[in-house]
Amino acid sequence: MSLKIVGDVQVGFPQLRTGYGAQTYGNTQPQTERATWIALDADGGITAYAGKVEYGQNIRTGLAIEVADELRVPIEAVTVVLGDTDRVPWDMGTFGSQSTARVGWQLRKAAATAREVLLTLAADRLDLPVAELEASAGRVASKSDGSRALTYADLLRGQEIEREIAADPPVTPASEFTVMGRAHKQRIDGIDRVTGRAKYSQDVLPEGVLYAVIIRPPAYGGRAKRVDLSAAERVPGVARVVEDGDLIAVLGEDDEAAALGARVAQVEWEIPAGQPSRFDLPALLVSSGQEPFVMQERGDLAEGFRGASLVLEATYFIPFIAPVPMEPRAAVAQWEGGHLTVWAGTQRPFGLRQELASIFGIEESQVRVIAPEIGGGFGAKSPYGLAHDAARLAKIAGRPVRVAFTRYEEMMWSNFRPAAIVEIKSGSTSDGRLVAWESVAYHSGDRVMIGRRGSETPYDPPHVKSTVYRSDSPIPSGSYRSLGAAVNHFAREVHMDELAAAAGLDPVEVRLRNLSEPRFRRVLEATAEAFGWSGPRMANGHGAGIALGIDVGSYVATAAEVSVQEKEVRVHRVAAALDCGLVVNPEGAANQMEGSIVMGLGGALFEASDFQDGRLLNSTFARYRVPRIVDAPRIDVRFVGDDTTPSTGAGEPGIVPIAAAVSGAVYGATGQRHRELPIQRYL
Amino acid sequence: MLTVTVNGVEREAPQGGRNLLSYLRFDLGLTGTKYGCGEGLCGACTVLVDGQPFRSCMTTVGAVAGGAVTTIEGVAVGDTLESLHPVQRAFVEEQAMQCGYCIPGFVMSTIGLLNREPHPSAGQVREALAEHMCRCGTYQRIERAVERAARGDA
Numbered sequence: 001m002s003l004k005i006v007g008d009v010q011v012g013f014p015q016l017r018t019g020y021g022a023q024t025y026g027n028t029q030p031q032t033e034r035a036t037w038i039a040l041d042a043d044g045g046i047t048a049y050a051g052k053v054e055y056g057q058n059i060r061t062g063l064a065i066e067v068a069d070e071l072r073v074p075i076e077a078v079t080v081v082l083g084d085t086d087r088v089p090w091d092m093g094t095f096g097s098q099s100t101a102r103v104g105w106q107l108r109k110a111a112a113t114a115r116e117v118l119l120t121l122a123a124d125r126l127d128l129p130v131a132e133l134e135a136s137a138g139r140v141a142s143k144s145d146g147s148r149a150l151t152y153a154d155l156l157r158g159q160e161i162e163r164e165i166a167a168d169p170p171v172t173p174a175s176e177f178t179v180m181g182r183a184h185k186q187r188i189d190g191i192d193r194v195t196g197r198a199k200y201s202q203d204v205l206p207e208g209v210l211y212a213v214i215i216r217p218p219a220y221g222g223r224a225k226r227v228d229l230s231a232a233e234r235v236p237g238v239a240r241v242v243e244d245g246d247l248i249a250v251l252g253e254d255d256e257a258a259a260l261g262a263r264v265a266q267v268e269w270e271i272p273a274g275q276p277s278r279f280d281l282p283a284l285l286v287s288s289g290q291e292p293f294v295m296q297e298r299g300d301l302a303e304g305f306r307g308a309s310l311v312l313e314a315t316y317f318i319p320f321i322a323p324v325p326m327e328p329r330a331a332v333a334q335w336e337g338g339h340l341t342v343w344a345g346t347q348r349p350f351g352l353r354q355e356l357a358s359i360f361g362i363e364e365s366q367v368r369v370i371a372p373e374i375g376g377g378f379g380a381k382s383p384y385g386l387a388h389d390a391a392r393l394a395k396i397a398g399r400p401v402r403v404a405f406t407r408y409e410e411m412m413w414s415n416f417r418p419a420a421i422v423e424i425k426s427g428s429t430s431d432g433r434l435v436a437w438e439s440v441a442y443h444s445g446d447r448v449m450i451g452r453r454g455s456e457t458p459y460d461p462p463h464v465k466s467t468v469y470r471s472d473s474p475i476p477s478g479s480y481r482s483l484g485a486a487v488n489h490f491a492r493e494v495h496m497d498e499l500a501a502a503a504g505l506d507p508v509e510v511r512l513r514n515l516s517e518p519r520f521r522r523v524l525e526a527t528a529e530a531f532g533w534s535g536p537r538m539a540n541g542h543g544a545g546i547a548l549g550i551d552v553g554s555y556v557a558t559a560a561e562v563s564v565q566e567k568e569v570r571v572h573r574v575a576a577a578l579d580c581g582l583v584v585n586p587e588g589a590a591n592q593m594e595g596s597i598v599m600g601l602g603g604a605l606f607e608a609s610d611f612q613d614g615r616l617l618n619s620t621f622a623r624y625r626v627p628r629i630v631d632a633p634r635i636d637v638r639f640v641g642d643d644t645t646p647s648t649g650a651g652e653p654g655i656v657p658i659a660a661a662v663s664g665a666v667y668g669a670t671g672q673r674h675r676e677l678p679i680q681r682y683l
Numbered sequence: 684m685l686t687v688t689v690n691g692v693e694r695e696a697p698q699g700g701r702n703l704l705s706y707l708r709f710d711l712g713l714t715g716t717k718y719g720c721g722e723g724l725c726g727a728c729t730v731l732v733d734g735q736p737f738r739s740c741m742t743t744v745g746a747v748a749g750g751a752v753t754t755i756e757g758v759a760v761g762d763t764l765e766s767l768h769p770v771q772r773a774f775v776e777e778q779a780m781q782c783g784y785c786i787p788g789f790v791m792s793t794i795g796l797l798n799r800e801p802h803p804s805a806g807q808v809r810e811a812l813a814e815h816m817c818r819c820g821t822y823q824r825i826e827r828a829v830e831r832a833a834r835g836d837a
Contacts, residue, residue: 056782056819186775191764193783194771194790196715196755203714211709255705326719326727326784326818375717375784376818407720587778591821595781598820621724621816629812632822 005110007165012091020449028351035089037110044153051091053083055374058588061187069179070111083371093348097552097649112169174643201345202330213262215248219614226268232261277612285442289469296456296466304436304463308427316491319608320416327375328410331387333394345374346384379479411619415478422491432503434461444473454485459514482652493547493660523557526577531559536668545664547657552649554580562665571633581645589650596654604659685748690757699745715755726815729788736795755787773837779828781819
């Protein structure tokens with residue numbers, strides 16, 4: 001007794017099939033082409049299924065809002081199931097701000113299809129034409145006589161219906177939204193989060209679980225030369241020790257026994273000599289640049305520079321920073337015969353399922369990956385090798401095994417945001433109009449798409465060339481909120497401020513003179529107005545900065561007010577405007593913007609991961625500073641998009657312009673231009 | 684045998700040297716208290732001991748023997764919004780959370796603050812929460828939630 005709406009899983013591919021997700025994880029393919037997206041059961045329960053995971057973006061609420069609006073029910077009536085490979089449609093991974101843009105749209109179409117089915121059923125039962133019926137508050141009723149009505153549960157009693165998502169279902173126009181775009185006081189999983197009931201991978205403790213500590217080298221590239229686990233084995237509470245190829249571990253009946261065992265284990269390491277340190281980084285980035293890729297080219301640079309009366313050249317440096325999710329990775333694996341279940345806070349449950357099937361030579365149908373609540377990820381939890389280790393250890397031990405990173409391990413063995421050098425040469429007329437723009441960027445890491453994101457200039461110089469190289473990465477680098485976009489935007493937007501100063505123009509004015517795209521102009525003007533922009537030098541001695549950008553299809557601008565005292569920058573307030581098209585859940589989107597801004601302040605002001613001889617020098621919170629409540633400014637976010645424009649991402653754009661806005665504000669306060677991050681290191 | 688009271692229930696703790704966070708999470712299954720750093724710097728493991736905030740990752744069961752430990756599970760009386768502690772309700776109403784991993788710790792420290800100082804200034808709020816981390820960056824909302832709870836408006 002149910003109504004199921006099924007449809008293809010193509011939306012689980014990132015929109016830009018040639019982009020980062022497809023390039024990095026495109027070998028992950030769906031096992032089935034179709035899946036159930038929405039199910040209504042006989043007692044009226046509505047369940048929506050999505051292959052995304054929840055790691056703070058609040059998509060559980062966002063998707064429920066979309067389904068609730070289309071099905072004319074309150075949000076609380078919708079249950080959203082996420083991130084369980086046995087239950088949800090295939091998905092490549094939760095990255096690139098695709099959840100609302102792609103999966104939300106699919107669920108809206110599925111829900112609109114379900115509504116049509118319910119209307120048709122009601123037409124039959126009430127003997128009225130569909131045109132005279134309307135769905136509302138979980139019922140279908142006659143438009144003229146509200147007493148002639150049937151609840152969804154009534155309509156579905158005794159029915160067993162499966163329908164394909166209609167090609168062009170009657171999704172609700174923006175003018176008729178009653179749930180979407182409205183302020184909602186709560187998120188649907190809010191109570192679980194304040195009561196400790198929300199379960200994260202760190203909290204999964206199956207009966208009989210063993211606690212594993214994996215012994216890893218103290219430096220990158222280290223290999224075990226000699227391993228002696230006999231002392232570890234004798235520690236009371238240690239169940240067994242494991243040496244299986246490169247996997248060395250101590251398994252305990254409790255966490256402290258395993259940790260003590262690992263501490264007394266004797267392992268001699270071979271560490272590769274001559275690994276670069278942070279001081280070698282800028283030169284290394286340039287000297288190891290390879291695979292130049294021209295992201296943008298028009299006109300003729302030489303001709304452009306010949307016509308320029310103002311030529312500026314500058315180099316920008318952005319170091320590695322750590323993602324630092326509050327929940328260090330954990331994974332729990334349990335074998336039942338040849339069937340494997342893994343709980344892991346991964347952003348790619350289906351990718352992990354495929355990896356596990358491949359490691360153990362079993363069918364994907366024999367592997368179930370469950371991503372419970374995830375305590376932050378920011379892109380870094382796409383690779384999740386810890387789950388491979390847990391599954392190997394569980395197989396060896398014949399019992400469920402839990403592996404959890406310490407904070408030190410999470411810092412050391414995660415992926416850092418790639419470091420970069422960006423060289424920019426611009427040519428302008430004396431009134432600040434760009435005629436030529438040449439940018440060459442070197443981003444560390446072998447995933448070339450990371451550095452390419454956001455490397456095109458949104459301004460209008462007639463002669464442009466933007467080239468991106470990939471360079472060697474002395475420490476592991478990978479995805480991080482907005483990938484390289486925040487890095488590329490920092491360089492470009494600081495350069496625009498330099499142009500403003502050189503041309504004697506206001507930073508807002510110089511940008512407007514070079515921007516024709518109305519959506520860019522709108523976010524910039526809205527931000528300037530919200531902030532009360534009056535130039536970089538503020539009357540109270542503070543400095544102001546402003547910058548703009550685009551990421552995941554959304555247009556964004558940000559302004560910041562700072563004061564500087566000796567080596568400390570204080571950010572007092574930030575104003576931002578975002579155009580991400582239709583805003584499904586304004587409170588959720590604002591929360592994402594605020595969070596992106598706070599996260600971006602860390603990289604702008606004080607975050608940098610330091611390394612030497614393959615060792616990470618700041619791998620604890622005592623040595624690696626991230627923004628705290630005392631660092632958090634007042635933030636004012638405005639949405640200036642059009643609700644008839646399809647939704648684009650809201651989770652990443654906020655981090656894109658903030659570092660340049662802060663750099664500009666510090667310039668306003670001190671007269672010092674900051675082309676290197678983090679700024680406080682160079683004060 | 685040591686005894687320790689957890690959420691109102693007196694328990695016999697097997698080993699005084701057991702890490703308090705591990706004891707709560709793994710021995711008692713009270714997983715709402717989180718591990719974040721193991722060095723008392725992020726606040727995710729905060730519980731109340733005799734009404735005041737305490738970093739459970741940095742201490743042992745023996746150190747709190749005889750005392751009353753309250754974890755996030757012991758704060759609300761029921762499952763509905765109305766039955767939550769006013770501080771929890773304020774966090775829900777301000778949507779002061781994203782991933783939520785740090786939130787139990789913030790809630791416990793806020794309850795401790797309001798126990799000491801029912802009407803804290805903005806500076807006192809920041810000071811009380813300065814050693815908590817929220818990487819999702821919801822600080823502005825957390826400040827609003829604490830203000831709301833202190834106003835009695837939750």
